[in-house]
Amino acid sequence: MLDLGLLLTLYPPMNRGAMNTPEPAIRISGLQKSYKDLHVLKGVDFDVARGSIFALLGSNGAGKTTVVRILSTLLKADAGTAAVNGFDVAAEPGKVRESISLTGQFAAVDPILTGRENLVMIAKLRQVERPKEVADGLLERFGLTEAGGRRVATYSGGMRRRLDIAMSLIGDPPVIFLDEPTTGLDPEARIEVWGIVQNLADNGTTVLLTTQYLDEAEKLADRIAILHQGVIIVNGTLAELRALLPSATVEYVERQPSLEEVFLALVGDKTPNGKQDKEERS
Numbered sequence: 001m002l003d004l005g006l007l008l009t010l011y012p013p014m015n016r017g018a019m020n021t022p023e024p025a026i027r028i029s030g031l032q033k034s035y036k037d038l039h040v041l042k043g044v045d046f047d048v049a050r051g052s053i054f055a056l057l058g059s060n061g062a063g064k065t066t067v068v069r070i071l072s073t074l075l076k077a078d079a080g081t082a083a084v085n086g087f088d089v090a091a092e093p094g095k096v097r098e099s100i101s102l103t104g105q106f107a108a109v110d111p112i113l114t115g116r117e118n119l120v121m122i123a124k125l126r127q128v129e130r131p132k133e134v135a136d137g138l139l140e141r142f143g144l145t146e147a148g149g150r151r152v153a154t155y156s157g158g159m160r161r162r163l164d165i166a167m168s169l170i171g172d173p174p175v176i177f178l179d180e181p182t183t184g185l186d187p188e189a190r191i192e193v194w195g196i197v198q199n200l201a202d203n204g205t206t207v208l209l210t211t212q213y214l215d216e217a218e219k220l221a222d223r224i225a226i227l228h229q230g231v232i233i234v235n236g237t238l239a240e241l242r243a244l245l246p247s248a249t250v251e252y253v254e255r256q257p258s259l260e261e262v263f264l265a266l267v268g269d270k271t272p273n274g275k276q277d278k279e280e281r282s
């Protein structure tokens with residue numbers, strides 16, 4: 001069932017008002033959050049520069065969605081501060097909601113409506129001019145023109161995901177949160193989404209992205225942070241993260257470590273594709 005309250009929360013009219021201020025688009029300091037006894041965020045700090053793509057990585061349950069929910073005012077932090085587009089999430093949640101859109105792990109697509117009806121509904125909530133034209137433009141941009149007249153219940157997972165991202169672009173929000181935007185997409189659709197995200201950032205939109213696909217972070221992100229055991233354990237460019245591990249020399253050809261190798265070295269005991277296990281056994 002469609003949750004109208006959630007929709008109104010997620011899709012108020014847009015406010016690009018504070019865009020020209022020099023402060024970062026997102027600023028988080030000392031953020032803490034517990035669910036009963038589970039202390040998920042233990043003091044999370046990071047900034048995201050305007051117009052940049054920031055990837056937040058972490059194992060399942062690390063707290064990535066929790067950070068995104070706090071930043072999008074769906075959840076209150078226990079301690080610390082967070083500001084989005086210059087507005088404090090606790091003091092000015094309405095202003096924050098006017099500055100953002102959110103897509104990903106909690107898609108707000110209504111399966112009973114057609115793709116076009118979903119888009120028109122959000123365009124009306126966001127009070128954009130000519131909602132039908134906006135909807136048709138987005139359907140075309142996302143390769144959904146043919147499917148636009150069909151109920152979303154009949155869409156494939158990839159089509160739904162594309163529609164969800166299209167909905168989040170309505171009204172041109174200055175800050176976009178993409179929580180695992182390409183999970184479940186086929187390789188072609190993922191590349192398509194990457195192009196869209198890159199294009200957003202090129203046009204000045206700030207993107208905070210969470211992902212389990214480390215190649216996605218490698219490909220897209222200006223900065224990458226790893227959330228582990230409640231804190232950010234590293235935050236840097238891909239080159240800075242790679243420099244944390246010595247590059248391996250294989251047959252006299254120097255090879256840079258992949259982000260996956262850096263991630264696993266910092267976070268866990270697992271080795272990519274279980275390579276170590278095989279080597280140990282042989």
Ligand SMILES: Nc1ncnc2c1ncn2[C@@H]1O[C@H](COP(=O)(O)OP(=O)(O)OP(=O)(O)O)[C@@H](O)[C@H]1O
Pocket residue numbers: 035038040058059060061062063064065066067
């Ligand atoms: N509403 C809730 N009530 C209780 N525990 C919760 C709630 N939401 C999340 N958690 C727990 O908090 C931890 C962090 O969850 P969160 O969804 O933020 O992780 P995540 O990094 O997004 O994980 P994933 O990669 O699986 O999406 C998990 O252990 C989760 O079970």
Ligand SMILES: [Mg+2]
Pocket residue numbers: 064065066105179
């Ligand atoms: Mg999550």
